[in-house]
Amino acid sequence: xxxxxxxxxxxxxxxxxxxxxxxxxADALYSQVEMHTQYGGVVPELASRDHIRKVIPLVxxxxxxANMDKSExxxxxxxxxxxLMGALLVGATAARTLAWSLKIPAIGIHHMEGHLLAPMLEKxxxxxxxxxxxxxxxxxQLIRVDKLGNYTLLGESLDDAVGEAFDKTAKLLGLxxxxxxxxxxxxxxxNTDRFHFPRPMTNRPGLDxxxxxxxxxAITTVRDNPDDDQTRADIACAFQxxxxxxxxxxxxxxxxxxxxxxxxVAGGVGANLRLREALGVEIKRLGGKLYFPGxxxxxxxxxxxxxxxxxxxxxxxxxxxxxxxxxxxxxEELF
Amino acid sequence: MKILAIETSTEACSVALLxxxxxxxxxxxxxxxxTERLLPMxxxxxxxxxxxxxxxNYIAFGCGPGAxxxxxxxxxxxxxxxxxxxxxxxxxxxxxxLAHGAAKKYNSSKIIPxxxxxxxxxxxxxxxxxxxxxxxxxAGEEQVISPEATNISFNKGNNEIIAIGSGWLTYxxxxxxxxxxxxxxxxxxxxxxxxxxxxxxxxxxxxxNVKQAxxxxxxxxxxxxxxxxxx
Numbered sequence: 346x347x348x349x350x351x352x353x354x355x356x357x358x359x360x361x362x363x364x365x366x367x368x369x370x371a372d373a374l375y376s377q378v379e380m381h382t383q384y385g386g387v388v389p390e391l392a393s394r395d396h397i398r399k400v401i402p403l404v405x406x407x408x409x410x411a412n413m414d415k416s417e418x419x420x421x422x423x424x425x426x427x428x429l430m431g432a433l434l435v436g437a438t439a440a441r442t443l444a445w446s447l448k449i450p451a452i453g454i455h456h457m458e459g460h461l462l463a464p465m466l467e468k469x470x471x472x473x474x475x476x477x478x479x480x481x482x483x484x485x486q487l488i489r490v491d492k493l494g495n496y497t498l499l500g501e502s503l504d505d506a507v508g509e510a511f512d513k514t515a516k517l518l519g520l521x522x523x524x525x526x527x528x529x530x531x532x533x534x535x536n537t538d539r540f541h542f543p544r545p546m547t548n549r550p551g552l553d554x555x556x557x558x559x560x561x562x563a564i565t566t567v568r569d570n571p572d573d574d575q576t577r578a579d580i581a582c583a584f585q586x587x588x589x590x591x592x593x594x595x596x597x598x599x600x601x602x603x604x605x606x607x608x609x610v611a612g613g614v615g616a617n618l619r620l621r622e623a624l625g626v627e628i629k630r631l632g633g634k635l636y637f638p639g640x641x642x643x644x645x646x647x648x649x650x651x652x653x654x655x656x657x658x659x660x661x662x663x664x665x666x667x668x669x670x671x672x673x674x675x676x677e678e679l680f
Numbered sequence: 681m682k683i684l685a686i687e688t689s690t691e692a693c694s695v696a697l698l699x700x701x702x703x704x705x706x707x708x709x710x711x712x713x714x715t716e717r718l719l720p721m722x723x724x725x726x727x728x729x730x731x732x733x734x735x736x737n738y739i740a741f742g743c744g745p746g747a748x749x750x751x752x753x754x755x756x757x758x759x760x761x762x763x764x765x766x767x768x769x770x771x772x773x774x775x776x777x778l779a780h781g782a783a784k785k786y787n788s789s790k791i792i793p794x795x796x797x798x799x800x801x802x803x804x805x806x807x808x809x810x811x812x813x814x815x816x817x818x819a820g821e822e823q824v825i826s827p828e829a830t831n832i833s834f835n836k837g838n839n840e841i842i843a844i845g846s847g848w849l850t851y852x853x854x855x856x857x858x859x860x861x862x863x864x865x866x867x868x869x870x871x872x873x874x875x876x877x878x879x880x881x882x883x884x885x886x887x888x889n890v891k892q893a894x895x896x897x898x899x900x901x902x903x904x905x906x907x908x909x910x911x
Binding site for chain 1: 715716718719720722733748749752753755756757759760761763764765893894897898900905906
């Protein structure tokens, strides 16, 4: 079975083909990030306008990469949500109509399920059950994954998502959008000992997160210190250390509470190298196993949607005719 | 020659199949429900016409102006059909579709289609109809404009115009007042129909005016959708 996957939930148009035997066989991505940079964030209407220009060209591109004719596609998977309504709608309409026209099934995939299954695209795959840390611009969640479609929320951010906290702090430091990668880069030049940011919600029980206080702390730190390159790098460094440390503490707690020893990290913030390193050390210490998707599959992509579609169809999920997106869609509602 | 047409730029979800001179249409007023109704309606249409999707030669769609999400539904769906069936695609102005519908019905030569564009604006155009060719022709440009600033620029012939589309209903008093030197005949047609999109497409096909799937894009008219970052 060969599944074409289409992802358009935010500012990346991703299309890929997953083969049930061979795995991922073609993958193409168009990022709109440059366009949104000039506005300091994603402009939803512009994102939708860009997706509609890119979906068909990317479908053509992956078919060519896989040396396949469109008649050889067995099914189509698309991101149904969560995400930006207008952006989701473009991919969903194209995918569902393509399937209708080719007389093949189509299924809508939960974007975050796509992310949490992304490590399965790697050679060494995690085995169920495991704990997933989903960290992106829109989500910060710790989830117990017993099997496909069986997800229990262990904890989540009560305010800003971690990626959002990165972006906002980066903006404060005068860094360009998207702030996460720019801040991480600046932090490399920073001194870890100069500032100390709080580790929010770590001195009380529970697995929830809160990042809005860190942003406030950053505002005060910027205000009370000289405005020079080294200071900015030191603040970036202290902020990142606080975020990473907080996540390490919560992951350790989740592992201890559930008794599960496998941790899967996914989502855009999963590309943060400092987070990867720190979690690596901690999981090793706890005798557990840590899985990440490859760097290119941390951010939004079509491959994870094609893969999720492939295994959902193999599991017997029924396709449906409506392609109504679900911009808000709790992961726990999946089954 | 079979032309399939899709029009979803307003509250109406409309699909039509034009086969030589025979046109079948399914037209429903389904605000916010296009995603649920479009494909079932296409199935019903093809079943009624005893036609398989592989027998379709051209795909046309109402490319706007209209609701942004609506025109993207028609555009994405039409692109997908064009690509998957290897058939040419023809984007047709929604305002031209409205004008065409009115021209046939009233046999009148001056038509002003007007769609409510929200934000105190309308999509507005002046179309003339030539009975011999069966063509509607745009005079000037299609605009997104405040109803207070709309213009009618026909100067030949009588002063009778056909007013068509939801914009005329939303701004009825304002528009009739502003254009009071014209004898306005209000069409009861509120929304564009796919059968008109198909009929205009037929003329475009004869002119060789067709596109490849990815080259057919929506016409938004309203392009100021954001503020440039300050500083």
